[in-house]
Amino acid sequence: MRKTPVQQRSQQMVDALIDAAGQIIAKKGLDRFTTVEVAARAGVSVGSLYQYFANKEALLAALLDRLTDQLGDVVNRAAPLLLQADLETMVRGLLLAALDFLDSDKGPHLELLRNWHRLDIARALHLFEQNMMEVIRAYLLTHTAELRVDNVLAKQFVVTNSVVFTMLRYLSLPRQPMFAREQLVEELTAMVASYLQSAPSRAD
């Protein structure tokens, strides 16, 4: 009962526009996404879009921000339950959560991730990596003996990108993927778990 009707309407409009942007990106791809169509799908005029977003880029940034927040939620929700488990179980749990997130129906996640290099995803990535670091740090506290902790920055980079982009590629495959989703998860799990448990590499 706090917010004024006006603020509510504004927020609704902002949300509707971000939603519409996401839908159009998901449906047509980042290249074919136009401000006029976003406004139309949101049920308003272009002018209204520009009342709430300085330009196309700002709308995209808002969409990215929202997705980043959602991703943070996913990680935070999944992590606590998994910290108790052994490494492989934890990794598998995180991978499943990530895969579900990327694959969420009608979501623009995949298309945006595909276009990471054209977007200002610095923030999004930074937040995600912070989340990951915290999970890892927490995990290490209870599994010190089990893991190599050298070269953490590079390890995190390698694991994160390997997992994310391999999933992205898999989810971008045409109708009939060459193998089942479960296989993907298991192979990635095996790779990550064996990696983190392996002897230190020569560069250490």
Place this chain on the structure above:
Amino acid sequence: MRKTPVQQRSQQMVDALIDAAGQIIAKKGLDRFTTVEVAARAGVSVGSLYQYFANKEALLAALLDRLTDQLGDVVNRAAPLLLQADLETMVRGLLLAALDFLDSDKGPHLELLRNWHRLDIARALHLFEQNMMEVIRAYLLTHTAELRVDNVLAKQFVVTNSVVFTMLRYLSLPRQPMFAREQLVEELTAMVASYLQSAPSRAD
């Protein structure tokens, strides 16, 4: 079977256009690459470009084909020497070759790979994967006892994409990367080697 002068001239023009396309993509990015500029850099007119390529997309496809061939050469050149070595040495060797290939100065490789989803990259990828499969098969013949051979398709997918996209991300990092190139290679090597040597995953 010798080509006529006309055919030679055609081939020269086709090559020049593909070269020009690659240079412009490397310099300006896929988004800013225009047919008129490609023709100009190749020293011919747009009209001529359309004489040899049905449209912009066809030109891009030709560029991709050429790069795929080059990549095949790289693998084929590197592979024989590495088949004798132990797994880790072989993996490291392949990774170094791949990294050099991606990072080759002035080349459009990175920019094209960043935009894989916007290109008709199916063929290119297919060819590359065939190459990889052959290398792996050859390796297996001499190291049967050492490796798990189950689920080869998925394993190959996971390894290839993990390696390629992690390198892509690393090479796309701003000026000061967070860690050294050598670290990247060592960590990827460790990951891949430990993965391929690990016990079979549950999904087998």
Place this chain on the structure above:
Amino acid sequence: MRKTPVQQRSQQMVDALIDAAGQIIAKKGLDRFTTVEVAARAGVSVGSLYQYFANKEALLAALLDRLTDQLGDVVNRAAPLLLQADLETMVRGLLLAALDFLDSDKGPHLELLRNWHRLDIARALHLFEQNMMEVIRAYLLTHTAELRVDNVLAKQFVVTNSVVFTMLRYLSLPRQPMFAREQLVEELTAMVASYLQSAPSRAD
């Protein structure tokens, strides 16, 4: 005949809007002046602006009217003192008053004058010219012998426009004017005085 509170409020709002319009024009120029910004600076909503002014043009007209009145005041205040003096002294006095008026800090005078052709300036100019005519007529009454009185309409037109636009151009000069303000006044004075004292032109 005292105005009701409502009328007072109206008048205040009208004044505030005209003020705001003047400030924004002075600061950003006629091209960048928008109704929304005017309303915002006046502390009201656009809707209110349109309650008191039929459209943007009407607001501009009101601003012009006000400035015309102010100019009239300037002339009327300066004139009596100058009617006693000799021609050159009077001219110089009027020129100084005009220059000060045009150059008044933060005022939209210059910007509006620069855009005289885009505004409905007929009324403003008419009023100003009436003022000038009265001054001249008054002057003539006491200096009959001194001046040629033929062709007054054209003379007035020539003098007024020469003076006003030359000043306008001078005040619109970039940072470092090519000569001093005092020189401008003296040269204009010399021109006008010698003109008005000269023998009749052939066309009389």
Place this chain on the structure above:
Amino acid sequence: MRKTPVQQRSQQMVDALIDAAGQIIAKKGLDRFTTVEVAARAGVSVGSLYQYFANKEALLAALLDRLTDQLGDVVNRAAPLLLQADLETMVRGLLLAALDFLDSDKGPHLELLRNWHRLDIARALHLFEQNMMEVIRAYLLTHTAELRVDNVLAKQFVVTNSVVFTMLRYLSLPRQPMFAREQLVEELTAMVASYLQSAPSRAD
């Protein structure tokens, strides 16, 4: 016979576009002048306009350049004949030439001059002032005794602007001007001549 057909066509197109721009500016004013309409009137598409002009501003600049050249021609053609004459005759001759130039039928001269402050007329004005200076210098060489030569910069500024803007205002008057064109010329002539022959002003 030197220029290739292609160059001829280009020049024709450039000319046609500049012509069209001038016509539309003359007819509708600087505010309502759009690139699409210019192209249409020139009988081509917008795309062609942008093949020859980087943007709208560049087209305007080209139009201004052309008018500046024409003005230079006018002055150079009129000046030699007038240098022999007495001051008043010379001034009258120049004024008539200027008035004819400004008033040339269907020309955009007036509209552009009205908008001097919104255009990059620095070049145009500079060239014109150089022309004027040469005429004046030449005149002084043969009439040394007759004229005051102090404060030339300011004098030139005052005379030029007085004449140009007074004419501009006169030609911008609605259908029925308040007095005849001949009267304007005579009064301006009288003003300028008497000014240039008058005793030095106090500021000298």
Place this chain on the structure above:
DNA sequence: TATGAATGAGTCTTCATTCAT
């Protein structure tokens, strides 16, 4: 009466592709 969110026509500019020469 006041508000200010919503409207949408109007403008500039780009670029893949065509076709007359």
Place this chain on the structure above:
DNA sequence: TATGAATGAAGACTCATTCAT
């Protein structure tokens, strides 16, 4: 065959004005 001028659809963004609340 080669040329490159011409095309024109498409898309981002602005702002005076309206009208539901």
